[in-house]
Every structure is written in structure tokens, then in C-alpha cells.
Amino acid sequence: MYMLYEEIVAARRDWDNAQRHFEYALGRDQVDYAIFAIEAAEKRYEMLLRKAKALQLKWPQWYKGEVQ
Numbered sequence: 001m002y003m004l005y006e007e008i009v010a011a012r013r014d015w016d017n018a019q020r021h022f023e024y025a026l027g028r029d030q031v032d033y034a035i036f037a038i039e040a041a042e043k044r045y046e047m048l049l050r051k052a053k054a055l056q057l058k059w060p061q062w063y064k065g066e067v068q
Helices: 003-025 027-054
Strands: none
Touching: 003 027
């Protein structure tokens, strides 16, 4: 369970970073790559959340739904 939680946190961080890279992308190639990275990171994050939901995991009490 803890490993899945860590994967979800990392996936959310990757998604946030991809969005940040998009903000600073210069030129068509960088913008295209940034969009691809955002979409891929978002799909991974959503997939991991669906996996956690299917397993009906209970998050640690200190977890309030915010990525730390």
C-alpha cells in the first residue's frame, strides 16, 4: 500500500512538473513535447488513482488528499 501511495505522489509531482515545463516551452517542438508529457503524466496519475480505488485502500490518517 505504501509503495502505491508513493507512486501516486510521484505521478502527481511529474504531472505538475510537466505543466510547469509547458509554461516555459519555446518553439513548436518544445510545446508539442510539453503537451505530450502533460498528457502522459496525467494518464499515469489517473491510472494509479483507479488502481488504489479498485483495491479499496485506506490512506494513512495524516493523508488529507494533498500531495506533500
